Amino acid sequence: MKGLILLANGFEEAEAIITIDILRRAKLEVTLASVGLDLTVTSSHNIQVLADTRLSDVISEEYGFLIIPGGLKSVLTFHSSSLVSEIVEEFVLNQKIIGAICAGPTVLSRLGLLKGKKFTCFPGLDEYLKSGAYHPEKEVIVANNIITARAMAYTIEFALEIVKKISGKDEAKRIEKAITGMR
Numbered sequence: 001m002k003g004l005i006l007l008a009n010g011f012e013e014a015e016a017i018i019t020i021d022i023l024r025r026a027k028l029e030v031t032l033a034s035v036g037l038d039l040t041v042t043s044s045h046n047i048q049v050l051a052d053t054r055l056s057d058v059i060s061e062e063y064g065f066l067i068i069p070g071g072l073k074s075v076l077t078f079h080s081s082s083l084v085s086e087i088v089e090e091f092v093l094n095q096k097i098i099g100a101i102c103a104g105p106t107v108l109s110r111l112g113l114l115k116g117k118k119f120t121c122f123p124g125l126d127e128y129l130k131s132g133a134y135h136p137e138k139e140v141i142v143a144n145n146i147i148t149a150r151a152m153a154y155t156i157e158f159a160l161e162i163v164k165k166i167s168g169k170d171e172a173k174r175i176e177k178a179i180t181g182m183r
Contacts, residue, residue: 001028001029001064001065001166002028002029002030002031002062002063002064002065003029003030003063003097004030004031004033004058004060004063004066005019005020005030005031005032005033005066005068005069006033006055006066006074006078006084007032007035007049007051007069008034008035008036008041008073008074008075008077008078008081009041009042009074009077010042010043010044010074010076011041011044011069011070011071011073011074012044012069012070012074012101012102013043013044013045013047013071014152014155015069015071015101015104015152015155015158016032016049016067017049018155018159019069019101019158019159019162021159022156022159022160022162022163022175022179023067023159023162023163025175025179026163026166026171026172026175027167028163028166028167031052031063032049032050032052032053033051033053033054033055033058034053034054034055035074035077035078035084039051039052039053039054043071044073044074055081055083055084058087060087060090060091063091063096064096064166065096065097065098065099065162065166066088066091066096066098067098067099067100067162068088068098068099068100068101068104068105068107068108069101069102069104070103070104070122070152071102071103072125075103075106075107078104078107079106079107079110085111088108088113089111089113092108092145092146095144095145096145097145097146097147097162097165097166098145098146098147099146099147099148099149099159100148100149101121101148101149101151101154101155101158102121102122102149102151102152103121103122103125104121104148105119105121105148106121106125108146108148113146116133117133117143117144117146118138118141119133119141119143120136120137120138120140120141120149121136121148122150122151123136123150136150138150139153140154140157140158140161142161142165145165147162147165149161156179160172160175
């Protein structure tokens, strides 16, 4: 299955890169899509990443899952992008898998896409939350096809839940054992 990860300047690099790493270990194809015009995207801690494509060039029907990393600056860019809104709404409408971490779930909430769903996100972002049943005490929540995580510290658990949803429990367990050095 192919997936798409949204990137904009100010993205939280650990949330994006660790998630990409774990998904690729599960043999999932992940495309990095820059929301801006430039393929070079600078993270919140000034690490430059070269995206594979621009979001404007993406054919969303080709993708089965979407990842929205945090980093408040990048997420505010997502909030103001009609293209991001269209793609996110399309993924929800087609019941595709969406993973959002840290400030990322606010994109879904602002669009009213978390109505009736439990979710978590980074504490203190209440001004960006418009819908859904917010559970700040939870690290990772799976609500049907939407997986949310509170913060960078839970990135590995978040990514493994995505693997579990797409590739099954055994594959998630295999990767967990490999990255923890357990046999």
